[in-house]
Every structure is written in C-alpha cells, then in structure tokens.
Amino acid sequence: MTIGFIYVAIAMGLTMVYGVLRILHIAHAGVYALGAYAGLTLYLATGNILAAGAVAIAASITVGYLIQRFVYAPILGRSPLIPLTLSVAVFLLVSEMIGIVWGYYPIGFHTQIPFTTYFYGEISITSYQVLVIVATLSSVLLVWLLVNRTRIGLASRAVAQDSEMAQAIGVNVKTVIAFNFIVGSALAGLGGILVGIYYSQVSPYMGGLVAYKGLVVIVLGGFGSVAGAVLGGLILGISETLLVSAVGNFLPRESFAFLVLILLLLFRPQGLFGRRATDRT
Amino acid sequence: MRPIVLEAYPITLLTIIGTYAIAAIGLNLTMGSAGQVNLGQAAFIGIGAFTSAILTTEYSMPFVVSLLVSGLMAMIGGTILGLISVRLREDFLAITTIGINFVAVSVFQYYPLFGGSFGIGDIPRPSFFGFELSGPSYAGLVYVVLSLCILGALWTRRSWLGLAFKAIKEDEIAALSMRIDVRKFKMIAFAIGAGYGGLAGCLLAHFRTYIVYSDFTFSFSIELLTIVVLGGLGSIAGTTMGTAIVVLFPEVIRPLLQYRLVIYILMLIVLLRFQPEGLLGEKSALSRYLHSIVVRLYRREGAH
Amino acid sequence: MASTKITVAAIAVIIIVVAAVVGGYYATLPKPTAPITASTLTTTVATTAPAGTIKIGFFAPLTGFAAADGYSALHGALLAVSDLNDKGGLMGRQVELVYYDDGLSADQAIAVVTKMIEEDKVSVVISGSYTGTTLAVAPIVEKYQIPMISAYAVHPMITANKTWVFRVGMMGQTEGRAAGYAAVKVFNATKVAILYDDIPFGVTLAENAKLQAEKMGGQVVFYDKFDDSETDFRPWLTKIAAIPDLGALIFLGYYYHANAITQARQLGIKAQIIGAEGFDSPQLIDLAGDAANGVAFVTDLDRDSSSQVTQTFLTSYKAHTGIAADMVGASAYDAVMAAATAINSASSLDPASIRNALGGLTNFQGAAGVILRFTSGHNAVKPMTIQMVKDNKFRFYAAITDPDIITPPS
Numbered sequence: 001m002t003i004g005f006i007y008v009a010i011a012m013g014l015t016m017v018y019g020v021l022r023i024l025h026i027a028h029a030g031v032y033a034l035g036a037y038a039g040l041t042l043y044l045a046t047g048n049i050l051a052a053g054a055v056a057i058a059a060s061i062t063v064g065y066l067i068q069r070f071v072y073a074p075i076l077g078r079s080p081l082i083p084l085t086l087s088v089a090v091f092l093l094v095s096e097m098i099g100i101v102w103g104y105y106p107i108g109f110h111t112q113i114p115f116t117t118y119f120y121g122e123i124s125i126t127s128y129q130v131l132v133i134v135a136t137l138s139s140v141l142l143v144w145l146l147v148n149r150t151r152i153g154l155a156s157r158a159v160a161q162d163s164e165m166a167q168a169i170g171v172n173v174k175t176v177i178a179f180n181f182i183v184g185s186a187l188a189g190l191g192g193i194l195v196g197i198y199y200s201q202v203s204p205y206m207g208g209l210v211a212y213k214g215l216v217v218i219v220l221g222g223f224g225s226v227a228g229a230v231l232g233g234l235i236l237g238i239s240e241t242l243l244v245s246a247v248g249n250f251l252p253r254e255s256f257a258f259l260v261l262i263l264l265l266l267f268r269p270q271g272l273f274g275r276r277a278t279d280r281t
Numbered sequence: 282m283r284p285i286v287l288e289a290y291p292i293t294l295l296t297i298i299g300t301y302a303i304a305a306i307g308l309n310l311t312m313g314s315a316g317q318v319n320l321g322q323a324a325f326i327g328i329g330a331f332t333s334a335i336l337t338t339e340y341s342m343p344f345v346v347s348l349l350v351s352g353l354m355a356m357i358g359g360t361i362l363g364l365i366s367v368r369l370r371e372d373f374l375a376i377t378t379i380g381i382n383f384v385a386v387s388v389f390q391y392y393p394l395f396g397g398s399f400g401i402g403d404i405p406r407p408s409f410f411g412f413e414l415s416g417p418s419y420a421g422l423v424y425v426v427l428s429l430c431i432l433g434a435l436w437t438r439r440s441w442l443g444l445a446f447k448a449i450k451e452d453e454i455a456a457l458s459m460r461i462d463v464r465k466f467k468m469i470a471f472a473i474g475a476g477y478g479g480l481a482g483c484l485l486a487h488f489r490t491y492i493v494y495s496d497f498t499f500s501f502s503i504e505l506l507t508i509v510v511l512g513g514l515g516s517i518a519g520t521t522m523g524t525a526i527v528v529l530f531p532e533v534i535r536p537l538l539q540y541r542l543v544i545y546i547l548m549l550i551v552l553l554r555f556q557p558e559g560l561l562g563e564k565s566a567l568s569r570y571l572h573s574i575v576v577r578l579y580r581r582e583g584a585h
Numbered sequence: 586m587a588s589t590k591i592t593v594a595a596i597a598v599i600i601i602v603v604a605a606v607v608g609g610y611y612a613t614l615p616k617p618t619a620p621i622t623a624s625t626l627t628t629t630v631a632t633t634a635p636a637g638t639i640k641i642g643f644f645a646p647l648t649g650f651a652a653a654d655g656y657s658a659l660h661g662a663l664l665a666v667s668d669l670n671d672k673g674g675l676m677g678r679q680v681e682l683v684y685y686d687d688g689l690s691a692d693q694a695i696a697v698v699t700k701m702i703e704e705d706k707v708s709v710v711i712s713g714s715y716t717g718t719t720l721a722v723a724p725i726v727e728k729y730q731i732p733m734i735s736a737y738a739v740h741p742m743i744t745a746n747k748t749w750v751f752r753v754g755m756m757g758q759t760e761g762r763a764a765g766y767a768a769v770k771v772f773n774a775t776k777v778a779i780l781y782d783d784i785p786f787g788v789t790l791a792e793n794a795k796l797q798a799e800k801m802g803g804q805v806v807f808y809d810k811f812d813d814s815e816t817d818f819r820p821w822l823t824k825i826a827a828i829p830d831l832g833a834l835i836f837l838g839y840y841y842h843a844n845a846i847t848q849a850r851q852l853g854i855k856a857q858i859i860g861a862e863g864f865d866s867p868q869l870i871d872l873a874g875d876a877a878n879g880v881a882f883v884t885d886l887d888r889d890s891s892s893q894v895t896q897t898f899l900t901s902y903k904a905h906t907g908i909a910a911d912m913v914g915a916s917a918y919d920a921v922m923a924a925a926t927a928i929n930s931a932s933s934l935d936p937a938s939i940r941n942a943l944g945g946l947t948n949f950q951g952a953a954g955v956i957l958r959f960t961s962g963h964n965a966v967k968p969m970t971i972q973m974v975k976d977n978k979f980r981f982y983a984a985i986t987d988p989d990i991i992t993p994p995s
Contacts, residue, residue, distance in 0.1 A: 085511075093543060106841050262380050
C-alpha cells in the first residue's frame with residue numbers, strides 16, 4: 001500500500017510530461033533509476049540522507065531536461081510512435097549505462113534511519129513507511145501548489161489543455177515544457193531514492209517495474225489530470241496489495257494492473273477523471 | 282569448399298531475420314497502413330508459437346496445418362483486440378495493447394496448457410515426404426512464407442482494403458462521412474497484423490524447438506516497433522530493411538563486448554533523431570535518392 | 586505501379602545485400618577471444634586466434650538484466666582457463682575461452698552457439714546461461730555432436746534425452762530434496778512453510794522440497810509462489826508469521842529477494858529460514874544486512890571446505906575480480922575444469938572421446954564440491970552443503986551426503 005504513494009509521485013511526473021508533449025515518457029523510469037543511484041552514491045560518500053535526496057533530485061532534473069532538449073524536442077509534430085520508440089530506447093540506454101558504471105549487481109542501500117514500528121491497535125506502521133508517505137505527500141502538495149497557485153502553473157495547465165491556444169495568448173510554451181520536465185523529473189528522482197531506501201536496494205533495471213505501471217496509473221486517472229493520477233496511483237497500490245492477499249496470484253501483479261485497466265477502459269473509456277478516450281464515431 | 286553464406290551461422294541469422302520480418306510486416310500493415318497502434322504484437326506471435334507447439338507436440342499435427350491454424354488463432358486474437366480498440370483513442374489504445382501483451386505473457390506463464398514456467402520443448406522440425414527441414418532448408422521455408430506475406434501486403438496496399446486503410450489513417454471522420462465502415466476496417470487491420478504475427482510465431486517455435494512465456498514479452502514488441510519505425514511506417518521495403526538492421530547490427534558489433542547494447546541503442550537513437558520518418562519512410566533521404574534513380578531510369582527509357 | 590516495383594526491387598536487393606554482408610563480413614571478422622591471463626574483464630580483441638590453441642566455447646548473458654549472473658559465470662570460466670594455462674595448458678597447448686553474450690535471448694544464443702561451433706571450431710561448449718537459452722541450444726550441440734556442459738541451469742529438460750549435454754551444477758530435483766531434508770532432518774522442523782519464485786528454478790525445487798519434507802515426516806502447512814520481480818513479501822509473510830510452531834520457512838528465491846528476509850524478521854518470524862542456490866551470493870549479505878545472520882541455504886559451494894581447489898578458487902576469484910565468489914562463478918569454473926579433465930583423460934579433441942571421458946569422470950574435485958560421478962542421464966551426483974550466515978559471512982553448517990538425496994533421478 002505504501003507503494004501506491006510512490007506510484008503517485010511517478011505518475012504525477014508522467015502526467016505533467018504527457019500534458020505538455022503528449023508523449024508517453026517511458027524514459028521517466030530511467031530518470032527514476034538514475035535518481036536512486038545518484039542519491040545512493042552521495043549517501044555512501046557523505047552519510048547525509050537529505051543531501052542524497054537533493055542530489056537524487058538534481059541528477060534526475062538534469063537528465064530529464066537533457067532528454068527533453070536533445071531527444072524529444074527535435075522530433076515533435078510527427079507520429080507519436082517515434083518519440084515512444086525513442087523513449088523506450090533512452091530508458092534501456094540509461095539502465096544499461098547504470099549497469100556499466102555501477103555494476104550489474106543490485107547494491108544495498110542501508111541508511112542510518114532507525115527502523116521502528118509504531119502500533120495503533122491493530123494497525124502497524126514502520127518508520128520507513130512514514131518517511132515514504134510524508135515525502136510523497138509533501139511533494140504532491142508542493143506540486144499541486146505550483147500547478148494551481150503560480151503563474152507558471154497556470155501557463156502549464158493552459159498548455160496541457162490546448163497548446164495552440166495557449167501560444168496564441170502569449171504563453172511561452174518552451175518555458176512551460178521545461179518547467180513540466182523539471183518538476184516531473186524531480187518527482188521521478190525523489191520516487192527513485194525513496195524506493196531505494198524503502199527496499200534497501202537498487203538495481204540497474206529497477207525502472208522496469210514502474211515504467212509500465214506508471215502508464216496504467218495515468219490512464220486510470222485520465223490523461224493529463226494530475227488529481228486523477230494521484231488517486232489512480234493510490235487505488236492501484238491499495239487494490240494490488242488487497243487482491244494479492246485475498247485472492248492470491250491468479251496472474252502476476254503487473255498484468256493484474258493491466259487487466260484492471262483493460263476492463264475499466266471497456267466500460268469507462270475516459271478513465272476515472274479524464275477527457276474522453278473515445279472518438280466521436 | 283562450401284560457399285560461406287551457406288554456413289550455419291549466417292543461415293541462423295537469415296532465419297531470424299525472415300521470421301521477425303513476417304511479424305514486422307504484419308505490424309506495419311496495422312500501424313503504417315491503417316494507422317492503428319499495436320504495441321503488443323509479441324502477444325500474437327506468442328499465440329501462434331504456442332498454438333503450433335501444442336498442436337505438433339501434443340497432437341502430432343502436420344506442419345502445414347499447424348502453420349495455418351497458428352495464423353488463424355492469432356487472427357482471432359487480433360480481431361478481439363480490434364473489437365476492444367474501436368472505441369479507444371490513440372494513447373489509450375497504445376497502453377491497452379501493452380496491457381494485452383502483459384496479460385498474454387502472464388497467461389502463458391500461469392496455465393499448464395502452455396507449459397507454465399517451463400514452456401514447451403522438443404518441438405519438431407517440419408518434415409515433408411520424409412525430408413526434415415532444418416538449417417538452410419528451414420530458412421528456405423521461412424523465406425517462402427515471407428515472400429507470400431510480402432506479396433499479400435503489397436496486394437493489400439493496392440486493393441480496396443488498402444485504400445480504406447489509408448482513408449482511415451489520414452482522417453477517420455472524413456472516412457466515416459464517405460460511408461466507410463471504420464470499425465470493420467480497424468478490426469481487419471488488427472486481424473491481419475496479428476495473423477502475420479501468428480505465422481511468424483509458428484516459424485519461430487519450430488526454429489527454436491523450445492519456447493517459454495518469457496520469449497514473448499513486451500521487449501519483443503518494442504523490438505518490432507523499433508523495426509517498423511526505423512524502416513518507415515507504411516513502407517514494406519523499409520520494414521524489411523529495418524529487420525535486417527535490428528538483427529544484424531548487434532551481431533556485427535559483438536567485438537564491442539559489454540558496450541554492445543549501449544552502442545546499438547545509441548545508433549538507433551541517432552538514426553531516429555535524424556531521420557524520424559524512418560529510413561525508407563516518406564520523404565526520407567534514402568527513399569528520395571532511390572526515387573531519383575527510378576525517375577532517371579524511366580527518363581532514359583522514355584528517351585528512346 | 587512504380588512504388589510496387591520499387592518495393593519488390595528494394596526487398597530483393599536488401600536480401601541479397603544481407604546475405605552478402607553476412608557471409609562476406611563473416612570471413613573477415615576478428616574473433617573475440619579471452620586474453621590468456623584473466624585479470625579483470627578486458628576489452629582487447631585479438632586479431633587472429635593464436636595457432637594451435639584449444640578452444641572452449643562459452644555463452645552467458647552479458648547485457649541486460651541477467652548480466653550480473655552472466656559476469657559471475659564468465660569470471661569463473663576465465664579464471665579456470667587462466668589456471669589451466671598457468672599450469673602449461675592442455676596436452677601441451679594453450680587454452681582459449683571463446684565467449685559470447687547471449688543477451689538472455691534464445692535467438693541470440695542459437696546464433697552464437699552455431700557460430701562458435703562452426704566458425705570458431707570449439708571443442709566443447711559451456712553454458713553460463715539460464716535454462717531458456719541453454720535449452721534452445723541443446724538441439725544444436727546434439728546435431729553437431731559437440732559436448733556441452735551446463736554450469737548452473739537447473740531445469741531437468743536440459744539433460745533429458747540428450748547424448749551430448751552434461752550438467753555439473755545441482756539439479757532442481759536434488760536441490761529441492763536437499764532443502765526438504767534440511768528443514769525436517771537438520772533443523773528438526775515438524776511444520777514447514779514453502780514460498781517459491783515462480784520460475785523453473787523455484788517451481789522444481791518447491792515440488793521436490795515438499796515431497797521430501799513429507800517423506801521424512803514433516804508437514805507442509807504453507808505452499809505458495811511469488812513473481813520473480815516481487816519486492817514486497819509481506820502479504821505472504823504475515824500469513825506465515827501467524828502459523829504457530831512453524832519450524833522452517835523454505836524460501837526458494839534469489840539474493841535480490843533479500844527483502845523477504847528483512848521483512849520476515851520485522852514480522853517476527855522465528856522459524857528457520859532455509860534458502861537454496863539463489864541465496865548463494867555475497868549480495869545476499871550486502872542487501873539483507875544483519876537480518877541475514879542465521880539464514881541457512883543449500884548449495885554446493887562450501888566456503889569452509891577443506892578442499893584446496895575450493896579455497897584456492899575463492900581466494901583467486903576475489904583477488905581477480907574484487908568480489909567474493911558465488912555458486913554461479915564456481916559452477917562455471919568447474920564446468921571448464923571438468924571439460925579440461927575430460928580432454929586430458931581422453932588425450933584427444935575428438936568430441937566423442939571427450940564425451941565418453943566426461944561420462945566416466947569420478948571423484949572430480951571441483952571448486953563447488955566433489956562430483957562423485959555422472960548419472961547415465963549426465964547429471965552430476967554431488968554432495969551438497971548447508972551454509973549458514975554467521976557474523977555476516979557464509980559458514981559451513983552441515984553436509985548432505987545421503988545418496989537418496991543427492992542422486993539425480995534417471
């Protein structure tokens with residue numbers, strides 16, 4: 001269930017990128033993994049978890065921005081399959097480079113954060129879970145404030161709704177794109193380091209687990225709707241855990257998410273909150 | 282001395298190229314000609330592969346029957362996908378097809394009919410009149426099927442089917458207004474593409490002689506997507522070329538050892554970045570060059 | 586229509602070009618070879634193979650997510666070749682490891698094994714890869730009649746009905762039995778829980794562990810599987826924690842499932858955790874930290890072994906690679922050494938002679954334990970060891986030598 005919060009952070013970032021560029025940014029998972037590794041490296045060097053978190057975010061912002069500038073920007077405006085293919089290629093590239101630089105074995109991520117369990121009657125919650133929940137909630141709140149209470153956030157929402165119109169009324173679309181990527185990638189990096197700490201390990205292909213689930217979440221929440229992404233992530237996280245304990249594995253977890261998605265789309269093609277998914281035909 | 286090309290290693294590569302090309306050409310029909318996204322082609326290849334594996338190992342069916350049934354089963358799967366997809370817009374469709382891939386792989390993994398985690402082995406090579414096909418002869422079979430598939434794709438493109446696809450791809454609403462039954466044609470596009478995938482799956486199963494659920498994951502679909510995009514959406518020659526590149530390039534750069542995958546991906550990124558329409562896509566440098574050659578040839582003929 | 590003609594012509598040209606490129610390129614391609622001394626993995630490529638060397642072929646996943654195991658195996662194999670050459674080589678000639686990356690893809694594995702047999706003309710093929718790829722290439726070595734030794738893949742089908750394939754590692758059935766035996770006989774558990782990874786490794790071991798545990802009078806009170814990519818085992822562990830008087834939890838996963846151990850401890854599970862070869866990696870301790878202490882697992886690499894071969898291997902591997910050795914590396918080492926021993930005892934490179942010599946090997950002192958002999962199905966009969974984590978190190982806990990347990994079924 002705690003994992004739902006991580007999906008939320010990742011999905012928010014994905015949604016923001018999708019909102020401005022209409023690209024399914026699978027490379028987001030590569031940014032996430034790199035954030036985790038950057039954070040781990042700094043933690044091993046300094047022992048300071050906050051600095052590690054900051055570096056994780058900084059590294060992912062840099063990589064995310066580079067991807068946007070050098071990979072996506074030049075090829076916009078054509079069939080969306082091209083950026084999708086490139087995005088997957090970049091994700092594989094980042095994962096493989098992590099393997100080459102840091103080694104292919106998973107690396108342990110043990111922090112000095114004391115592991116304690118708090119009990120409230122039947123419910124128990126560990127200090128690690130608290131960390132994840134607090135970190136994700138505060139970042140979600142921060143992003144929500146950014147998007148809904150600042151000028152650039154307003155511009156961002158305008159571009160997400162209708163980029164041509166936004167441009168016509170003077171919005172600097174390039175700045176908005178950069179903004180969305182920076183915020184989105186920061187969320188990915190944060191998610192990465194949190195996952196590393198929570199599970200006490202990182203591995204080069206760790207992004208693989210979230211890459212495709214992230215997609216499910218943004219569809220569940222409706223493309224482009226940040227609120228929907230948040231709710232979608234939580235619902236997915238909770239239902240996965242619940243169903244696994246209740247029914248057992250009649251299908252592996254990943255496909256379970258997709259199965260839910262397919263069924264949902266059959267009956268409600270616009271996702272939970274989003275715009276219409278159907279053609280008007 | 283035998284000519285080098287007939288030695289087993291190049292033959293193996295040619296066989297792999299041939300089977301992948303069949304699946305890719307099918308995918309190209311769905312995506313390039315009819316404009317429908319299918320990111321789960323590997324699922325249909327898997328359906329074809331497992332169908333043939335089960336038929337030939339459990340029921341000792343003759344190869345040709347098995348090949349046709351594999352294609353048919355995959356086509357049925359594709360039709361179902363088509364049914365689901367008619368109501369979905371592009372990005373939702375993309376993700377749904379990814380989902381179908383994941384779900385199919387999981388079904389292959391969890392249900393004993395498909396060998397579960399173990400997969401199905403000892404898949405027999407086809408025999409005709411007592412002669413067992415393997416190595417060069419099996420490659421020959423693959424290329425016969427590939428040629429038929431290419432002819433089929435060419436014919437489709439030129440036929441009314443192809444025209445309908447083109448209309449839908451360009452502008453669905455306009456197509457509707459011309460009373461084209463968009464739903465039906467979308468389903469056909471998926472069905473044909475999937476059917477090709479099924480044929481490829483059968484050929485792959487008999488080539489590898491052992492298949493398991495993890496052979497048909499989303500990564501395989503991505504490989505096929507890369508092939509089609511690299512070659513140029515809609516271009517059959519481009520798809521063939523893309524297959525050759527995607528299979529051969531990583532082989533050729535083996536001396537690069539652990540950097541092999543990274544270099545390969547970088548090459549893809551660079552190629553796509555600078556030629557996003559694909560190598561033989563519309564208005565690509567290469568296709569314009571080829572076109573100019575053809576034009577010159579025609580002009581020379583006309584001069585006589 | 587012009588575009589159709591262009592298409593057809595283009596395709597024909599492409600196919601011809603492809604064939605020519607592949608064939609022609611092939612003739613000039615420098616073969617990647619391992620340097621004769623194997624320090625760390627280097628990227629040098631010799632331009633021509635030194636004349637008169639004996640070539641041993643090797644394939645493993647060196648890219649992609651399985652690269653960790655692939656490299657372990659490669660390091661083990663390179664170390665073996667280096668040791669052989671330091672002692673003068675084989676039959677007076679130097680040994681060369683011709684290795685390729687299979688990217689854990691059946692198609693690539695087929696391609697490279699075909700290549701190494703036909704072009705590089707290797708005398709033996711060693712598989713440092715997983716079940717899927719090894720199975721895909723088995724028909725090739727059968728067809729070309731070249732012996733293949735699988736280092737660590739556990740699937741029974743690899744050696745079943747084959748004449749040329751051997752296995753030096755533990756087999757799924759025997760390892761599973763050993764785990765069941767360990768739970769009931771060594772750790773005296775009456776109630777046993779089994780949680781396994783849903784891949785051939787886990788499935789085979791789980792089935793056999795259950796059979797053996799029940800055969801020895803234990804009761805399997807929990808039996809369930811998880812997906813290989815799982816990171817959160819609490820849904821299962823909570824149920825397991827609720828079982829009263831649970832003696833043992835047989836966990837059939839890998840070192841990267843180390844979370845299961847930490848989570849089990851957090852949930853207060855007191856039962857003895859017993860793993861299998863998947864736990865045999867220094868990563869286990871690195872990832873699980875202190876929680877790993879007390880965890881036992883069944884394997885064939887005994888860190889406290891009195892065998893000189895094992896101890897030299899362990900020191901050497903660590904010195905060359907900087908990482909402590911694991912079962913995968915040791916198995917690959919043994920696969921190469923077994924091939925070398927067979928070649929020496931056959932005094933010939935004739936494939937059939939090598940195969941017969943392999944079949945007749947007895948009391949082979951390997952790094953990963955002693956291979957008493959091979960069964961008629963070409964599986965190794967070898968005693969296993971139970972290792973336990975103490976003070977963050979793997980230590981010997983008990984040996985498993987009962988022939989009923991360690992002999993693979995025929």
